[in-house]
Amino acid sequence: MPEGHSVHRIARQFARNFVGHTVAASSPQGRFAEGAAQLDGKTMTASRAVGKQMFLEFDGILWLRVHLGIYGAWDFAGEITADATIRSAGGRMGQTNQRGTELGEQAEGTLDEIALDDSAGEDSINSIGAPRRARIRMAEQEKEGEEIGDFPPEPVGAVRVRLLTETAVADLRGPTACEVLDAAQVDAVIAKLGPDPLLDDSEAAEQRFVDAVAKKPTPIGLLLMDQSVVSGIGNVYRAEMLFRARLNPHTPGKLVPTDTVRALWRDWAYLLDLGVRTGQMMTMDGLDEAAYAAAMADRADRHWVYKREGLPCRICGTHIVLEEFGARKLYWCPKDQA
Numbered sequence: 001m002p003e004g005h006s007v008h009r010i011a012r013q014f015a016r017n018f019v020g021h022t023v024a025a026s027s028p029q030g031r032f033a034e035g036a037a038q039l040d041g042k043t044m045t046a047s048r049a050v051g052k053q054m055f056l057e058f059d060g061i062l063w064l065r066v067h068l069g070i071y072g073a074w075d076f077a078g079e080i081t082a083d084a085t086i087r088s089a090g091g092r093m094g095q096t097n098q099r100g101t102e103l104g105e106q107a108e109g110t111l112d113e114i115a116l117d118d119s120a121g122e123d124s125i126n127s128i129g130a131p132r133r134a135r136i137r138m139a140e141q142e143k144e145g146e147e148i149g150d151f152p153p154e155p156v157g158a159v160r161v162r163l164l165t166e167t168a169v170a171d172l173r174g175p176t177a178c179e180v181l182d183a184a185q186v187d188a189v190i191a192k193l194g195p196d197p198l199l200d201d202s203e204a205a206e207q208r209f210v211d212a213v214a215k216k217p218t219p220i221g222l223l224l225m226d227q228s229v230v231s232g233i234g235n236v237y238r239a240e241m242l243f244r245a246r247l248n249p250h251t252p253g254k255l256v257p258t259d260t261v262r263a264l265w266r267d268w269a270y271l272l273d274l275g276v277r278t279g280q281m282m283t284m285d286g287l288d289e290a291a292y293a294a295a296m297a298d299r300a301d302r303h304w305v306y307k308r309e310g311l312p313c314r315i316c317g318t319h320i321v322l323e324e325f326g327a328r329k330l331y332w333c334p335k336d337q338a
Contacts, residue, residue, distance in 0.1 A: 003237055007053070008272075009276055011047045011049035011054050017079075024163075025042075026164070027160060028162055032161045035178070039180065042059045051231025055186055061182070062181070063185075065178070066177065069176025070176070072174045073173055080168055152164055196272075213256060220249060220252070221242060225326060249337070281303070282296065283303055283304060284301075308331060320333055
């Protein structure tokens with residue numbers, strides 16, 4: 001399932017290529033025909049993300065809410081400019097306290113510093129820069145763009161909704177949620193979500209997370225995946241954050257020291273920002289230049305415990321454990337996280 005950094009990056013893809021343009025909306029698959037008809041011919045006025053949920057605004061009155069879920073993905077094609085260095089800017093969504101991700105300034109640092117080639121295809125690094133006619137997959141793993149012929153290309157697979165401008169097209173397939181909402185309904189959805197540090201990094205947002213964890217007997221390994229507690233964390237970041245904190249995933253939330261909970265929030269803010277800027281879920285610190293380049297190019301070299309079951313812990317040498325936890329796979333070190 002796409003984690004928070006991916007959804008923010010997709011929202012920025014829309015901000016760069018669709019916002020300000022009149023959109024022809026359709027449902028090639030037919031399952032979203034009524035919703036597409038409501039959006040057809042309207043101008044996309046904003047593209048925003050909160051955690052794993054994305055909201056596309058049309059004419060300032062209607063919103064397309066998308067939750068990709070496990071199988072959802074966006075395909076972009078046409079004269080696409082993707083820029084991983086876009087950072088979050090202002091702009092509130094309805095009456096909530098969380099700001100939406102919007103097109104903003106470029107992040108500090110050169111492209112070489114924040115975007116390296118990824119042989120595993122987790123990021124579409126080669127699409128950064130000048131617009132080109134290409135097809136780009138954006139889901140949990142972004143795929144390298146491929147050149148296309150005629151524009152717009154024919155829909156591939158069961159496309160729930162197609163959004164088409166004069167120069168770009170976005171096809172959505174397999175989402176968990178895809179619906180048209182008004183502003184009040186958007187507010188209601190966001191009100192149920194936990195804080196997203198990329199949108200609100202205030203002390204109040206941190207305290208909201210701390211308070212939510214402190215009052216629950218639920219294991220911290222489940223709380224981090226609870227989108228009403230904190231937005232955007234998925235299976236990869238959950239495992240990596242718990243290891244980075246040297247925290248046993250089975251520890252009840254209310255027994256986790258407050259300082260540790262605060263450190264988890266700040267670590268999520270750091271990792272989420274890094275993930276948005278680079279497109280990779282980089283979770284290892286302290287690497288030299290060569291090791292960092294290798295990690296950015298190969299997912300197997302950028303995580304402490306995720307998908308390393310049976311392999312020795314990078315710190316203590318104990319074999320990493322894999323267990324079923326909350327219907328998802330959990331990876332952790334039984335010694336360093338004892």
